[in-house]
Amino acid sequence: MTKHINVSPPRGPSDHSVRDQVVDAATEHFGHFGYEKTTVSELAKSIGFSKSYIYKFFDSKQAIGEVICTNRLAMIMAIVNSAISDAPSASEKLRRLFRALTEAGSDLFFHDRKLYDIAAVAARDKWPSAEAHEERLRKLIEQIIVEGRQAGEFERKTPLDEAAHAIYLVMRPYISPVQLQYNLETAPAAAALLSSLILRSLSP
Amino acid sequence: MTKHINVSPPRGPSDHSVRDQVVDAATEHFGHFGYEKTTVSELAKSIGFSKSYIYKFFDSKQAIGEVICTNRLAMIMAIVNSAISDAPSASEKLRRLFRALTEAGSDLFFHDRKLYDIAAVAARDKWPSAEAHEERLRKLIEQIIVEGRQAGEFERKTPLDEAAHAIYLVMRPYISPVQLQYNLETAPAAAALLSSLILRSLSP
Numbered sequence: 001m002t003k004h005i006n007v008s009p010p011r012g013p014s015d016h017s018v019r020d021q022v023v024d025a026a027t028e029h030f031g032h033f034g035y036e037k038t039t040v041s042e043l044a045k046s047i048g049f050s051k052s053y054i055y056k057f058f059d060s061k062q063a064i065g066e067v068i069c070t071n072r073l074a075m076i077m078a079i080v081n082s083a084i085s086d087a088p089s090a091s092e093k094l095r096r097l098f099r100a101l102t103e104a105g106s107d108l109f110f111h112d113r114k115l116y117d118i119a120a121v122a123a124r125d126k127w128p129s130a131e132a133h134e135e136r137l138r139k140l141i142e143q144i145i146v147e148g149r150q151a152g153e154f155e156r157k158t159p160l161d162e163a164a165h166a167i168y169l170v171m172r173p174y175i176s177p178v179q180l181q182y183n184l185e186t187a188p189a190a191a192a193l194l195s196s197l198i199l200r201s202l203s204p
Numbered sequence: 205m206t207k208h209i210n211v212s213p214p215r216g217p218s219d220h221s222v223r224d225q226v227v228d229a230a231t232e233h234f235g236h237f238g239y240e241k242t243t244v245s246e247l248a249k250s251i252g253f254s255k256s257y258i259y260k261f262f263d264s265k266q267a268i269g270e271v272i273c274t275n276r277l278a279m280i281m282a283i284v285n286s287a288i289s290d291a292p293s294a295s296e297k298l299r300r301l302f303r304a305l306t307e308a309g310s311d312l313f314f315h316d317r318k319l320y321d322i323a324a325v326a327a328r329d330k331w332p333s334a335e336a337h338e339e340r341l342r343k344l345i346e347q348i349i350v351e352g353r354q355a356g357e358f359e360r361k362t363p364l365d366e367a368a369h370a371i372y373l374v375m376r377p378y379i380s381p382v383q384l385q386y387n388l389e390t391a392p393a394a395a396a397l398l399s400s401l402i403l404r405s406l407s408p
Contacts, residue, residue, distance in 0.1 A: 201402070
């Protein structure tokens with residue numbers, strides 16, 4: 001199911017404004033009609049460009065979807081970073097990280113369902129944008145653990161990558177759009193309960 | 205989506221052998237053709253009974269599915285109980301519980317896919333059989349925690365029901381058929397990593 005997209009530099013004239021225009025229009029178009037059901041022809045028609053003109057800028061529909069995903073995931077990371085930036089401790093950072101991620105995911109589900117569906121496809125098919133997002137989150141968790149260890153808040157016996165990966169796995173069902181949709185009702189309560197469990201597992 | 209089934213005593217003559225015959229045939233029939241796509245008429249035809257005769261014994265297709273689920277979940281609980289019965293400690297019981305549940309779920313997925321799908325419908329639509337299974341597992345986790353606390357293996361500060369529920373939530377993505385299908389590849393490794401995290405969270 002995984003399609004690997006071309007990650008070479010964009011084709012055609014490096015006209016950023018045209019690329020942005022296509023991405024903006026596609027975000028709106030997919031947001032109304034869904035990603036999986038829309039063809040590039042329909043998208044081209046709705047923007048008023050020819051299909052071949054769009055293919056000058058993007059290799060495939062997935063390449064457009066990737067940019068949309070990347071943009072949305074960047075927004076989510078901005079929300080997360082702002083939520084944790086002034087946290088008084090590493091423990092509080094982990095709690096806020098978990099809460100911010102489930103809230104941002106739930107918001108996307110309830111207010112932008114069709115874009116949520118693109119994110120779910122990206123997660124299911126392991127698009128590079130989704131994989132990079134996972135990797136960033138794992139690194140962020142690792143970084144918070146290091147902070148907590150340095151401050152004496154957390155234990156230091158467990159190998160860092162093991163601790164970080166296990167914590168990421170606890171959070172994943174509430175982060176990954178493929179799974180969050182089955183956990184929406186319980187997500188806020190679960191994020192609180194599981195944050196406490198994670199912090200108990202980290203206690204020195 | 206949730207349909208509440210009739211939990212009053214079975215209709216018609218209390219002829220257990222006919223009920224069992226219908227359930228056996230339905231298990232096989234659904235196992236071949238899937239639960240959601242099969243009607244009671246088709247099922248009746250394949251068994252050689254009339255539809256109205258089947259309705260003497262079961263209120264609905266879901267009532268038949270419930271019995272199939274209940275039987276399968278009883279098998280899973282038997283596997284789990286046998287896996288943990290001779291464990292030398294509460295910690296080892298938790299590890300084995302987690303491992304046995306992911307293995308039993310993965311087996312069902314890979315060897316009895318259509319029955320797995322019934323279990324997924326049961327979990328998604330919160331059938332009484334699925335809810336009762338969850339409740340049994342939560343109680344079993346609680347019981348293992350109590351044992352571990354009495355033996356001095358586990359901490360005693362966290363309220364028992366909170367600890368048990370949080371541990372159940374960590375395991376759920378690898379137990380619930382709705383979510384396990386997205387976690388199959390990583391389930392064995394995740395069960396090991398997450399068991400260790402759970403045990404760290406329980407350490408005194």
